[in-house]
Amino acid sequence: MIDEKLLAYLEGYVTENRKQTFEEVLSNRTRHFSVVLENVFQPHNASAVVRSCDIFGIQDVYTVENSYVNKVSRKIAKGSQKWLNFHRFKSQKNNTQDCFNTLKEKGYQVIATTPHNDSCYLSDFDITKKSAFVFGVEREGVSDFMMENADGYLKIPMVGFTESLNISVAAAIILQDVTTRLRKSEVNWQLTNEEKKEIYATWIEKSIKNLDKHKNFFYNQNS
Template identity: 85%
Template sequence: MIDEELLQYLEGYVTDNRKQTFKEVLANRTKHFTVVLENVFQPHNASAVVRSCDIFGIQDVYTVENSYVNKVSRKIAKGSQKWLDFHRFKSQNNNTQECFEDLKNKGYQIIATTPHNDSCYLSDFDITKKSAFVFGVEREGVSEFMMENADGYLKIPMVGFTESLNISVAAAIILQDVTTRLRKSDVNWQLTKQEQLTIYSEWIEKSLKNADKLKEFYKDNK
């Protein structure tokens, strides 16, 4: 539960312009779509995808870290990682399966991005269904487990000699297309009021370098 009195107190240390920006961004955030980075080992690629998620309004990013630790480059992500929610699967168990099951429990259909399968073209993709787009490691692509268990497959039409795109480019193209169509649709894609309030409260705290001291002062003087 959000302590609204505490939130109001902390808001007093944040400019009106910044608070308004938070609210405008949150109005365009969605959990209808999410992104899964499966075993992506190149920080610049992962960081570029994270940046695209922020730009196109994706709030949640899932990372499967079987062989590599997912690292975000601040230089490439441009601080976007600060405003997203990360769900990291990095235990010694089957991280891919755990991530898959977590997403399914949350109502997502799993969509593997691959140019090799009998995939749905991006322009034909049904944006009404809650979907998690899985992007695989640069060389091998999406894992065998994801390929075998995915609910669907998605590809971007290509007419050149090269058969695949860099994952950061592919993610940007896919997210731009599906979120643009989503916002023009009748789908209830926006965050709930409670979700917006929770994230807004977190963003307010992240904006304050001395948030912990301010919270402590507030509690001591309440």
């Protein structure tokens, strides 16, 4: 629950230009598509995907950390990680399955990205369905569990000798394509007003130095 009075107080420490930027960015954010990083151990790859999520308006990133801890490089992510919602699955024996179940509960179809089977080509992908795109490590790819339980498979057409793309490149290509088509469609892809308010409040707090000090002052004045 958002404390409207606290939010109004904290907004006083943020410039009008920044608040306007938040509203503009939120108008282009979506949860119609989400990204899943499964056991991606290279920080530069994970960070580049995170950066692409921010650029193309994807609000949620799910990380499955069975074998590796997912780390984001600030240098590569360029601060984009501050503005996204991360859902980390790292503490249970069945992290992959837990992530999969969470996505299904939220109404996503789970799409495994792979060039190695009878996948749907990117240009033919149905953007009207709420989808979570799963990206795995380069050598092993998406896990057997995801491959066996996915609702669909997606691949990027390639006509060269190389059989696969770096995952950060693949993610950027896929997200650029599906979000561009999504915004031209009649799909109700935008965040709800409540979601926008919640994220906006979080972004305001992340913009303020010495946040706890300001909060304590506010509550002391209003106790």
